[in-house]
Amino acid sequence: MARRLLVTSALPYANGPLHLGHMLEHIQTNVWVRFQRLRGRRVAYFCGDDTHGTATMVRARKEGASEEVLIAEMNLAHQRDFKAFDVEFDHYGSTHSPANRARCGEVWAALRQKGMVTEREVTQLFDPVAGTFLADRFVKGKCPRCGTPDQYGDACESCGSTYAAGDLKDPVSTLSGARPELRSAPHLFVQIDQLRDFLKEFVATPGRLQSEVENYLTNFFLSEPLRDWDVSRPAPYFGFEIPDAPGHYWYVWFDAPIGYMAATAEWCEKTGEAFDDWWRSPDTEIVHFIGKDITYFHTLFWPAMLKSSGFELPSRVHVHGFLTVNGGKMSKSRGTFLLASSYAEHLDPQQLRYYLASKLGSGVHDLDLDLGEFVAKVNADLVGKVVNLASRTARFVEATGLSEAYPEDGGLFRQAAMAGDDIAEAYEACDFARAMRTVMALADRANEYVDRVEPWKLAKAPERAAELRDVCTVVLNLYRQIVIYLAPVLPGLATKSSELLGAPLGAWSEAATPAVGTPIGRFSHLMQRVDPKKVEAFLAAHAPPAGSEEAAAETAGTATPSSTEDDGGPLAAEPLAAECTIDDFSKVDLRVARVVAAEELPEAKKLIKLTLSLGGGVTRTVFAGIKSAYAPASLVGRLVVVVANLAPRKMKLGTSEGMVIAAGPGEKEIFILSPDSGAKPGQRVH
Ligand SMILES: [Zn+2]
Numbered sequence: 001m002a003r004r005l006l007v008t009s010a011l012p013y014a015n016g017p018l019h020l021g022h023m024l025e026h027i028q029t030n031v032w033v034r035f036q037r038l039r040g041r042r043v044a045y046f047c048g049d050d051t052h053g054t055a056t057m058v059r060a061r062k063e064g065a066s067e068e069v070l071i072a073e074m075n076l077a078h079q080r081d082f083k084a085f086d087v088e089f090d091h092y093g094s095t096h097s098p099a100n101r102a103r104c105g106e107v108w109a110a111l112r113q114k115g116m117v118t119e120r121e122v123t124q125l126f127d128p129v130a131g132t133f134l135a136d137r138f139v140k141g142k143c144p145r146c147g148t149p150d151q152y153g154d155a156c157e158s159c160g161s162t163y164a165a166g167d168l169k170d171p172v173s174t175l176s177g178a179r180p181e182l183r184s185a186p187h188l189f190v191q192i193d194q195l196r197d198f199l200k201e202f203v204a205t206p207g208r209l210q211s212e213v214e215n216y217l218t219n220f221f222l223s224e225p226l227r228d229w230d231v232s233r234p235a236p237y238f239g240f241e242i243p244d245a246p247g248h249y250w251y252v253w254f255d256a257p258i259g260y261m262a263a264t265a266e267w268c269e270k271t272g273e274a275f276d277d278w279w280r281s282p283d284t285e286i287v288h289f290i291g292k293d294i295t296y297f298h299t300l301f302w303p304a305m306l307k308s309s310g311f312e313l314p315s316r317v318h319v320h321g322f323l324t325v326n327g328g329k330m331s332k333s334r335g336t337f338l339l340a341s342s343y344a345e346h347l348d349p350q351q352l353r354y355y356l357a358s359k360l361g362s363g364v365h366d367l368d369l370d371l372g373e374f375v376a377k378v379n380a381d382l383v384g385k386v387v388n389l390a391s392r393t394a395r396f397v398e399a400t401g402l403s404e405a406y407p408e409d410g411g412l413f414r415q416a417a418m419a420g421d422d423i424a425e426a427y428e429a430c431d432f433a434r435a436m437r438t439v440m441a442l443a444d445r446a447n448e449y450v451d452r453v454e455p456w457k458l459a460k461a462p463e464r465a466a467e468l469r470d471v472c473t474v475v476l477n478l479y480r481q482i483v484i485y486l487a488p489v490l491p492g493l494a495t496k497s498s499e500l501l502g503a504p505l506g507a508w509s510e511a512a513t514p515a516v517g518t519p520i521g522r523f524s525h526l527m528q529r530v531d532p533k534k535v536e537a538f539l540a541a542h543a544p545p546a547g548s549e550e551a552a553a554e555t556a557g558t559a560t561p562s563s564t565e566d567d568g569g570p571l572a573a574e575p576l577a578a579e580c581t582i583d584d585f586s587k588v589d590l591r592v593a594r595v596v597a598a599e600e601l602p603e604a605k606k607l608i609k610l611t612l613s614l615g616g617g618v619t620r621t622v623f624a625g626i627k628s629a630y631a632p633a634s635l636v637g638r639l640v641v642v643v644a645n646l647a648p649r650k651m652k653l654g655t656s657e658g659m660v661i662a663a664g665p666g667e668k669e670i671f672i673l674s675p676d677s678g679a680k681p682g683q684r685v686h
Helices: 020-036 053-061 067-084 098-113 190-204 211-220 252-271 275-279 290-309 342-345 349-359 371-391 413-428 432-453 460-485 490-499 510-514 532-540 565-573 583-586
Strands: 004-009 040-047 091-094 119-125 141-142 169-173 183-188 233-236 248-250 286-293 312-320 323-324 365-368 591-599 608-613 621-626 639-644 648-653 654-656 660-666 669-672
Touching: 004 020, 004 252, 020 040, 020 286, 020 312, 020 323, 020 349, 020 413, 040 067, 053 067, 053 312, 067 091, 067 342, 067 608, 091 098, 091 252, 098 119, 098 252, 098 290, 119 169, 169 648, 183 233, 183 248, 183 290, 190 211, 190 290, 211 639, 248 252, 252 275, 252 290, 275 286, 286 290, 290 312, 342 349, 342 532, 349 365, 349 371, 349 432, 349 490, 365 608, 371 432, 371 460, 371 490, 413 432, 413 460, 413 510, 432 460, 460 490, 460 510, 621 654
Parallel strands: 004 040, 004 286, 040 091, 286 312, 323 365
Antiparallel strands: 119 183, 141 169, 233 248, 591 608, 591 639, 608 621, 648 654, 660 669
């Protein structure tokens, strides 16, 4: 039986519009889905909006609208954006649907029946004005360890320590500005450790996870008992009330992945398919595409839920890195929080699909959107190499069509046909960058051929008409192969090209046999060059007006109300410290250091691991809480100032041997200090 695939992309959160970071994931998944279909496999591709949780509730209160209205509007906006990027689903659902409620109930009943649910009191900060418990992200205060103000309730961005929200000094609710109080409420937990042996086997199954993901899970989670998973929230909460625990709601992360099943169920309803053929059949392979930030939800909690309730397990979970823009994290204040709808207004979505594909390897690395490189690459590859093949030949055979027999071409067509297996293997492994490189090498060879045979010269000699027809037949067949190989990435180009070539390009196997004797349509523009002015206009659309709310507000996808404490300026936010003497100051040994390595730690949300050189072969390892503001690669080579005699501090990830000094309140607003040029590593700062 042919492989039947059920493929999902992670559900975007219903609290904001789609940005290019979402598109990285959905384009990636969609390319893979289109590839599988081109290979003749049956694929159902599902997604939907993730709707529940405090953030939606808070936004609805702020806007004075109901949650249902907000999420319905957002669902339509998301679907519109996906369509503009040729990302097509078999069904796009919502976690706030009767189908999802029903499946949640089914999974829940199974967990209860297996004795995996337990109840415990949880003490949490409660906002007495807003009348709600506060997730860590909705509390700010001074770090209990180092005293840095304006830190979130889970970890300090300045010193990197982690703590419970209740330990923050002078805590403030970011919802109402009120001082939160500690209150306790019963929560329901899933005792996931009961399934630890199963999960060890799950993550170690060959082909299921990328090796770096498997190692991360094995070393950081599965080597010790798994903590019980808190899956309920007391009212008020926007979500589904738990049937056997009135006043309590399933936590958003409980119902979100079940949304994949709900979307399937709605599609089955529509098409007459049987749900169990897709979720309870060994003939279906379930493949999830996700970002690295939600790895453990999909590789620990989710398989535990599926296993307990008798559903098929995912055969593959493909994890990808984040999208950065021009070397930095996407940021509203820097004008790089790029919205999908705005991109589609200014630029060609196909070209972004190609650019991302050309940079997507099979690993978990972040991918940088460098807009200068984008312009250069799209123009050189797609316009200069690929489309050019058709534009330099098609018009010469408009009247005659292709030759009746495929002419001698020195082995070019055969070589390109043979490359099909390599390209397919790269697609299968999600190494799209390798697939694109191989295709572009074929395009290079085809262009060399065109340059050698010079069809435009043949066209001037009427007695060489047969030769001209043969030459164009070769080039258009090489073009056709290339377009088939690119079709998962560029479905629009494939459609236009099939009109030009008078035949559908709907199967991978068509690249193995040349087309002969077919009529050629009228040549029309297949793709425009990227106009750098349009890129500028696209970027300009995101530049926040100075002093605007966007300039202060940050991170999207998450409702992070901006702090109002900045009203009196930085001095008011952080008053001057008590006086110290010159002797006090000289106890602190500040040194110039050069960053020789900066490592991203997938397991750390905020930290970057820096290797600093103090000159003379002396290096220091420092874990700096600057990930929200700096891409690791942008740090390598620069000079910084480090507190060199700070007592080493043991952290979960290793020992930090110093501190890099920086200004700013945190998040995107962290500014590392550096000496003027000429300073040398090791020099003391006096
Ligand atoms: Zn701290």
